[in-house]
Amino acid sequence: MNEQRIPIVQNILSANDAIAESNRLLLKQAHLFSVNIMASPGAGKTTLIEQTVKNLSNDLRILVIDGDIATTLDADRASAAGATAIQINTGGDCHLDAVMLNKALVQTDLRQFDLLIVENVGNLICPASFELGTALNVLVASVPEGHDKPHKYPSMYRGVDYVILNKIDLLPYVDFDVEFFRKGLEALNPAVEFLLASCRTGEGLSNWYEWLRKQVDRFRSLSVV
Amino acid sequence: MNEQRIPIVQNILSANDAIAESNRLLLKQAHLFSVNIMASPGAGKTTLIEQTVKNLSNDLRILVIDGDIATTLDADRASAAGATAIQINTGGDCHLDAVMLNKALVQTDLRQFDLLIVENVGNLICPASFELGTALNVLVASVPEGHDKPHKYPSMYRGVDYVILNKIDLLPYVDFDVEFFRKGLEALNPAVEFLLASCRTGEGLSNWYEWLRKQVDRFRSLSVV
Numbered sequence: 264m265n266e267q268r269i270p271i272v273q274n275i276l277s278a279n280d281a282i283a284e285s286n287r288l289l290l291k292q293a294h295l296f297s298v299n300i301m302a303s304p305g306a307g308k309t310t311l312i313e314q315t316v317k318n319l320s321n322d323l324r325i326l327v328i329d330g331d332i333a334t335t336l337d338a339d340r341a342s343a344a345g346a347t348a349i350q351i352n353t354g355g356d357c358h359l360d361a362v363m364l365n366k367a368l369v370q371t372d373l374r375q376f377d378l379l380i381v382e383n384v385g386n387l388i389c390p391a392s393f394e395l396g397t398a399l400n401v402l403v404a405s406v407p408e409g410h411d412k413p414h415k416y417p418s419m420y421r422g423v424d425y426v427i428l429n430k431i432d433l434l435p436y437v438d439f440d441v442e443f444f445r446k447g448l449e450a451l452n453p454a455v456e457f458l459l460a461s462c463r464t465g466e467g468l469s470n471w472y473e474w475l476r477k478q479v480d481r482f483r484s485l486s487v488v
Numbered sequence: 489m490n491e492q493r494i495p496i497v498q499n500i501l502s503a504n505d506a507i508a509e510s511n512r513l514l515l516k517q518a519h520l521f522s523v524n525i526m527a528s529p530g531a532g533k534t535t536l537i538e539q540t541v542k543n544l545s546n547d548l549r550i551l552v553i554d555g556d557i558a559t560t561l562d563a564d565r566a567s568a569a570g571a572t573a574i575q576i577n578t579g580g581d582c583h584l585d586a587v588m589l590n591k592a593l594v595q596t597d598l599r600q601f602d603l604l605i606v607e608n609v610g611n612l613i614c615p616a617s618f619e620l621g622t623a624l625n626v627l628v629a630s631v632p633e634g635h636d637k638p639h640k641y642p643s644m645y646r647g648v649d650y651v652i653l654n655k656i657d658l659l660p661y662v663d664f665d666v667e668f669f670r671k672g673l674e675a676l677n678p679a680v681e682f683l684l685a686s687c688r689t690g691e692g693l694s695n696w697y698e699w700l701r702k703q704v705d706r707f708r709s710l711s712v713v
Contacts (some may be wrong), residue, residue: 304528304612304641305633332613334639355643357582357613385640387529388557388582388611407632407655408530414559415610416529418580430632436661438688463663 279393282361286368286396293373295326296482297381298475299359299395301419302403304385307429309337310462311403311471312380316344318472319378323479326376328367330359330384337382347376358389361396377479387412391419398482399424406430410440413447420448425456427471432461504618507586511593511621518598520551521707522606523700524584524620526644527628529610532654534562535687536628536696537605541569543697544603548704551601553592555584555609562607572601583614586621602704612637616644623707624649631655635665638672645673650681652696657686 290297302308316325327341327348338350349367351359364381373379381397383390402423404412407430413420420426426448428441441459448455456474460467515522527533541550552566552573563575574592576584589606598604606622608615627648629637632655638645645651651673653666666684673680681699685692 303530303610304637305630331640333642336636336639355613357611384613385528386582386611386613388580388609389614405530405632407630407658411561412529415556415561417558433632433658433661436658 276392279361282365283394283396286361286365287398289365289368289373290379290396290398293376294483295373295376295379296479297379297397298399298401298425298478299381299383299390299397300401300403301383301387301390301423302385302405303387303408306385306403306405306408307462308382308385308403309340311427311429311468312337312341312346312382313344314462314465314468315380315472315475316341316346318468319475320345322476323377324375326371326373326379327382328364328379329382330363332356332384341380341382346380353384357384357386358393359383359395360393364395377483378475387416387419391422399478401425401427404428404444406433406439407437410444411447413444413451417451421451423452423455425458425474426452427458427460429460429462431459431466432464501617504586507590508619508621511586511590512623514590514593514598515604515621515623518601519708520598520601520604521704522604522622523624523626523650523703524606524608524615524622525626525628526608526612526615526648527610527630528612528633531610531628531630531633532687533607533610533628534565536652536654536693537562537566537571537607538569539687539690539693540605540697540700541566541571543693544700545570547701548602549600550603550605551596551598552605552607553589554607555588557581557609566605566607571605578609582609582611583618584608584620585618589620602708603700612641612644616641616647624703626650626652629653629669631658631664632662635669636672638669638676642676646676648677648680650683650699651677652683652685652692654685654687656684656691657689 327346329338338348342348400423550571552571554563563573567573625648
C-alpha cells in the first residue's frame with residue numbers, strides 16, 4: 264500500500280509547491296512579511312500569537328490566518344487580542360496547504376498589513392511536508408513534551424528557521440534537560456534561531472518581538488521593486 | 489485538490505479496514521487482548537507503557553508494538569521495562585495502519601502473550617482515521633496541552649474507549665479546568681472511561697491496571713471457541 268501511495272503524494276506536493284511559489288510572490292508584491300507557526304497540539308501557538316498581537320499591534324498592522332480541523336476558537340482569540348483574523352477550517356485535514364492559504368490571501372487587501380502570522384494545524388508531522396509560501400517557518404516546542412522531540416520528529420525540526428521552547432516556567436516540575444534538547448536541535452539544524460520563553464508569563468518574548476520587527480523591516484527593504 | 493483526493497483516501501481506508509478485520513481475527517484466535525494507545529507528541533504514552541509493564545509483567549505476559557516515524561527510542565524503553573517489544577518505523581507516515589501492524593503480528597507467536605499494547609505515532613489527527621483491529625482504543629491526554637482539546641480534535645476524542653488525563657501533578661502550575669475538559673469529552677463521547685492520572689508519580693494508575701486485568705480476563709473468556 265505504501266508503494267502505491269508514493270507517486271500520489273509526490274503529485275500533490277509538486278502542485279502544492281507551485282501554489283506556494285505563487286503565495287510567495289503575492290506576499291512579496293504586498294511587502295508583507297509572513298511566518299508559518301507550527302507545533303504539536305497545546306504547545307502554545309495561540310498564546311504566543313495572542314501575546315505577539317498585544318505587544319506589537321501598536322506599531323505593526325497584523326493579519327492572523329488560523330488553520331484548524333474544526334472550530335474558530337483560535338481565530339476568535341487572535342481577533343480578541345486586536346488582530347484581523349481569518350479562520351481556515353481544513354475539514355479534517357491534518358495540515359494547511361498552499362491552496363488553502365492562497366484562497367485566504369486572494370480575498371484580502373494584503374497591503375493593509377505589515378505582518379502575516381499563519382497558525383498551522385496542531386501536528387508535528389504533516390505540516391512539515393507542505394510549504395505554504397511564507398517567508399519563514401517557526402516551531403513552538405514546549406517543555407512538557409519532553410527533550411527527545413528533535414530526535415523523534417526530525418523532518419519538522421530540520422525544516423524550521425526559528426524554534427521557541429515554550430513553558431520554561433514548568434522546568435522546575437518536569438524532567439527536561441535543556442542542553443539535551445538544544446544539542447538534538449542543533450545537530451539537525453545548525454543555523455536555527457533558538458529561544459527559551461514562557462508565553463504565559465511573557466519571559467523571553469522580547470527577543471522574539473525584536474526579531475519580528477527586524478524581519479518586517481528587512482523584508483520591506485528587500486521587497487521594494 | 490481536496491476534491492481529487494477524497495476517492496483515493498476512501499480506497500486506502502477500505503483496504504485498511506479489511507486488514508484491520510484480519511488483525512482482529514488473528515488476535516481473537518490467540519486470545520490476546522489488545523489496546524491501541526494514541527496521543528499527541530509528549531503526552532506520556534511511552535511513560536504510561538513503561539509503568540504498565542513494570543506493574544503488570546509479573547502477572548501478564550506483555551507484548552509492546554511501537555510505531556514511530558524514526559528511532560527505536562520507545563521500543564527500547566518498553567523493552568528495558570520488561571516487555572517484549574517490536575518497533576515499526578513508519579518511514580515518515582503520521583500514523584500506524586493495519587498493514588504495518590499485520591506485518592508485525594504474523595511474525596510473532598501471539599499465544600505467548602496475554603496483553604498487546606500498540607503505541608501509535610504521536611499525533612492527535614491521523615491515527616483516528618486508521619483502524620488497526622485492536623480490541624479497544626485508548627487516548628492519553630495531558631494537562632499542559634490545555635482543556636480545549638476535545639473541542640479542537642473531535643474525531644480523536646469521539647473514537648476512543650478510554651481517556652487518561654495525564655500529568656495531573658502539573659495542575660497547580662497551569663490554567664486547566666478539569667470540569668471543562670470532562671464536559672467537552674462527555675459531549676462527544678458519553679460512554680468513555682475517564683481517568684485522572686500522573687504517569688510520573690503513579691497517581692491514579694491502579695484503576696488503569698485493574699481495568700486492563702479485567703479486560704484481559706473478559707477477552708479470554710469471550711475468545712474461547
